Amino acid sequence: MALKLSYFQTRGLGEPIRLLLADKQVPFEDHRLSRDEWPEYKPKMIFGQVPCLISGDEELVQSAAILRHLGRLHGLNGSNETETKFIDMFYEGIRDLHNKYVAMIYQNYENGKEPYIKNTLPEELARLEKLFHTYKNGEQYVAGSAESYADYVLFEELDIHLILSPTCLDGTPALKKFHERFAERPNIKSYLNKRAAINPAVNGNGKQ
Numbered sequence: 218m219a220l221k222l223s224y225f226q227t228r229g230l231g232e233p234i235r236l237l238l239a240d241k242q243v244p245f246e247d248h249r250l251s252r253d254e255w256p257e258y259k260p261k262m263i264f265g266q267v268p269c270l271i272s273g274d275e276e277l278v279q280s281a282a283i284l285r286h287l288g289r290l291h292g293l294n295g296s297n298e299t300e301t302k303f304i305d306m307f308y309e310g311i312r313d314l315h316n317k318y319v320a321m322i323y324q325n326y327e328n329g330k331e332p333y334i335k336n337t338l339p340e341e342l343a344r345l346e347k348l349f350h351t352y353k354n355g356e357q358y359v360a361g362s363a364e365s366y367a368d369y370v371l372f373e374e375l376d377i378h379l380i381l382s383p384t385c386l387d388g389t390p391a392l393k394k395f396h397e398r399f400a401e402r403p404n405i406k407s408y409l410n411k412r413a414a415i416n417p418a419v420n421g422n423g424k425q
């Protein structure tokens with residue numbers, strides 16, 4: 218069944234889904250809405266928001282539901298309940314960081330960027346670094362030797378934070394190495410090369 222992912226032209230909440238689909242080589246239509254087109258689409262969306270994944274006549278919204286659905290389809294959800302619940306917990310922890318990032322970007326960039334980089338970010342990254350050591354001493358993926366949907370979210374989260382603060386991972390070596398390794402996965406590398414040609418904005422207000 219042909220897949221279509223509707224999201225804005227930015228990276229935002231759509232990008233981890235695009236990364237997962239690209240890495241698993243799942244063909245999909247990458248439908249990137251412009252802000253001008255949005256008023257026409259918004260009323261058609263279940264919660265008035267994107268991302269939206271369409272498969273045949275089935276529509277799925279809510280980024281976590283989309284990621285978990287794709288995770289189940291492509292073996293990216295852990296191999297037992299212990300791993301799956303850990304993956305979900307790790308994902309929610311990343312999402313909490315992302316919400317703080319988004320609040321700073323959209324509501325308080327000029328005054329909030331510096332304290333965010335100095336205080337909030339190191340605290341949040343240190344928590345993730347510690348948790349990342351749970352499996353395989355933090356040398357592989359979130360839940361050990363197999364990748365999960367949370368790895369795509371983690372990679373994108375680290376990637377956008379490196380744009381905000383290029384040295385932000387210096388104090389979290391396992392996360393830094395994970396980011397480097399993940400960027401070298403052949404399908405991810407090829408997607409990142411193609412993306413570089415478009416160079417999409419990270420966020421809708423142009424701040425990053």
Ligand SMILES: N[C@@H](CCC(=O)N[C@@H](CS)C(=O)NCC(=O)O)C(=O)O
Pocket residue numbers: 229230259265266267268278279280281
């Ligand atoms: N809980 C939703 C949030 C989705 C969301 O906030 N989408 C934003 C873009 S990142 C959106 O559609 N904004 C346009 C609007 O609300 O009109 C999810 O995780 O998918």
